[in-house]
Amino acid sequence: MKQIYLDYSATTPVKREVIDTMLPFFTEVYGNASSIHSFGQEAKTVLEQSRKSIAETINATPDTFYFTGGGSESDNWALKGVMRANRKKGNHLITSKIEHHGILHTCTALEKEGFEVTYLDVDAEGMISLEALEAAITDQTVLISIMFINNEIGTMQPVKAIGEIAHKHGVLFHTDAVQAYGNVKIDVNAMNIDLMSVSGHKIYGPKGIGGLYIKKGIRIQNIIEGGAQERNRRAGTENIPGIVGFAKAAVMADEALESHREKLIYLRDKLANGIMATIPYAKYNGHPTERHPGNVNICFEFIEGEALLLSLNAKGIAGSSGSACTSGSLDPSHVLLAIGLPHEIAHGSLRLSIGDFTTEEDVDYTIESLKEIVQKLRLMSPLYDKVLKEGK
Amino acid sequence: MKQIYLDYSATTPVKREVIDTMLPFFTEVYGNASSIHSFGQEAKTVLEQSRKSIAETINATPDTFYFTGGGSESDNWALKGVMRANRKKGNHLITSKIEHHGILHTCTALEKEGFEVTYLDVDAEGMISLEALEAAITDQTVLISIMFINNEIGTMQPVKAIGEIAHKHGVLFHTDAVQAYGNVKIDVNAMNIDLMSVSGHKIYGPKGIGGLYIKKGIRIQNIIEGGAQERNRRAGTENIPGIVGFAKAAVMADEALESHREKLIYLRDKLANGIMATIPYAKYNGHPTERHPGNVNICFEFIEGEALLLSLNAKGIAGSSGSACTSGSLDPSHVLLAIGLPHEIAHGSLRLSIGDFTTEEDVDYTIESLKEIVQKLRLMSPLYDKVLKEGK
């Protein structure tokens, strides 16, 4: 059966060019980048080249970019590191209700340490309010952390304006750009970003490697102590193959950004429009224009997301859901609840995320399959009775 | 020029079989292991198989082994996680003066958080004293963290006896087994180990992947919060290629443990004896028998370690040094000072670590080269004058 992968927001395949760049570093240039012999110094050289390449894609200097073990570690580091290091300045952090759990669960942990966190609401399209943000700032506020692009509904926040407000009040601004990096052009300077989390496996690079941009001069504590790697800020033998692969993927993404976006937006709109035109009782979530180029998120009334995913999978289509049932949690996704969806609708959500290897046929086939599946599941659903009987 | 790698304790090349096992997971089975579609479920399956394989090598059940981003993260997690989660029980931690910085710097951070740390002395061969350990335990002691094998001088601690003492007093026992795993047989149950750090790149597996064994029932806080991966204990999209590679390397190491040890010990002794027999004013560091099968650590009087390393490197030989000068620090390695070496001798240390690809010719060539190099550097050294003039 043909396999159609529409879960690029969960993770991406590693591009051939990326693997080819990584391979020599497993078996040939395998030295520890901190060693002074040739094996080590060669590794050190490519380490610093990789850092430079990535820094350039976000208009940063190399000494502001630190490699980590992934987006979650970066999120934890940014928030815990900045809040703990700046206790003297204040104990207040502002974030939003729709952040990734890498941020939200870190906030919970910080609350247990005595920090105060404001969780901003979002509107029906997933946008925070700049007025509410500014109003939430107190003289205790140290950091604002607002994600660049939401992983579920794809909504893109006005990052530059958020940074402006932060800086006007002398507050630092972190953004979780794990979904944005490689999908929109990011300029940390022009966008007033002080700290930014990114991850390799979302941009056709390897898993287990990520990064944190930390503007110069920012006070931040370590979360992984030990050797002096990453200029004394993140211990652990450098994952050179991962770093080299991440850098290659980052440069490829940066170079092809425009065509990548155009392609994704075209397929995304085709997919979303196709579904909305053929399946009734469906709601397109997220912002109509300010959104991830490859993100489609739709709720189908009367049915549950996991059943939808399993049925799609049986037809070879890989999607994802903010459904609670996929995870065993009682509540549906906090993001869908935050945009005001009632539980029963939020349970029926489907995220299809498009990427560089998606084809027009994939999209057509998906629309067709989805129509059948939704109909089949609805006929099984006690909630659909009303519609059948009353025409609703 | 022939390249001779004698720095296996710093990091190892990835074995061909390991890479071959990893490759499909970059481009084919690339799904997110938390996704319910086939791409994800296949990843999930190999994730759990890998966990099981590794757990078996240490006689643990799979649900006690957690993947991390490396040995340093495991060390940080074990110490911070256990101490923070058990504040009610006490605030005291016991470790040794010769731990890796992943432990020592974590201890410093914990001291800043208000915990108390006892740093045990070691004897001239790098051994802690079991009596001193037991005497250091107070009713506040929560955790003992003593490394299995020291990374510089190779000394192996009496882990089982340490665990026995810990348990006798109701104290938890963590061991940093980054250098031991794959080089000695470890049985966490028989050895009374409650938590244990391991790392992939020291056993011919990939960099950027490690693990922490956590015995069931142990209270531990997370250091990386977010998604529910690793049973809610370590967030971040699972690094499947890294995990699969780590597991393959672990199984290979376990299966060949005996022959690996025999080979290493033979070459190690040949190298150490060869050097000691041909170069005067040299001191063999570490324990004569209880030591890493591949570790040779020797101090050469009158000369400095970095100069030695550079000269070796010029002859194609990659070694390592606990020398301060390699790192820009004023003091030589804390390990060499802890075993009581005076500064001037500790500065002239050389670690040569043997691994699976080391040959007998490598060893012969190294002995030969080292003799020349040491002589050349000594003739340049003002400290050697005495010897030349007085015959010392």
Add this chain to the structure above:
Amino acid sequence: MLYTEKVMDHFMNPRNVGEIENADGVGEVGNVKCGDIMRIYIKVDGDQIVDVKFKTFGCGSAIAASSVATELIMGKTIDEALALTNKQVIDELGGLPPVKVHCSVLAEQALKAAIYDYATKNALTFKGLEGYDPDEDHHDHDVVDIEF
């Protein structure tokens, strides 16, 4: 795979889906908030269940559990049906992941609710319904979440 082949078979080809017009008993458990609703219809002849159908809003295992439960009790006596446990449902499905065990409980409860409805309407009592409380909440999800 997340689910056994048996679960997938019952999910993809559920038995006894639908409604029974003028059913003798109808039971519904679960709620939309939690994302599972199971409704079971039974037709009774004497003390025998001669027909059973279900409609389920819920995840794959909820649908599979409904399907298997209806299959297990088809043609059985009411007492036999009341003896059905969620354990049997799980076994028949070849196992369920821990977080999905509640689906089997729901199926057991939906069936009980249908029989209770039948009993109430016909003023009958069954030993198997002793202590049965139709308003109890049978949800026991574990809270686990992952997102990407």
Add this chain to the structure above:
Amino acid sequence: MLYTEKVMDHFMNPRNVGEIENADGVGEVGNVKCGDIMRIYIKVDGDQIVDVKFKTFGCGSAIAASSVATELIMGKTIDEALALTNKQVIDELGGLPPVKVHCSVLAEQALKAAIYDYATKNALTFKGLEGYDPDEDHHDHDVVDIEF
């Protein structure tokens, strides 16, 4: 690479290694604790340095800096030699990593110490030695450590 080719060349093939019997001035700086000791011998004729040799215990850049410093002052007048700065040593080496800059300072200081010795023995004064304190500690390592 950690070091420039120039550094490596001077380290591998150091110029002017050795001692001068009956040197006119000998200067030694550094200490074993820090892992660098540099000793410079000079032979003076009139106001000219006609020979210079060194012995160094220390890292690659300490040896290279010693070598380059002796080369730079060979045949120079004492005043010219006193004008030598660690910056010139670094430039001549094509640069040094930040943590190794102190090696160039040591070379400058070892040379000053040798001239100071010569001056003291011969009761001479030089403008370039004004304010020179032979007991000052010139170490300025950064503390950075990595181990594996």
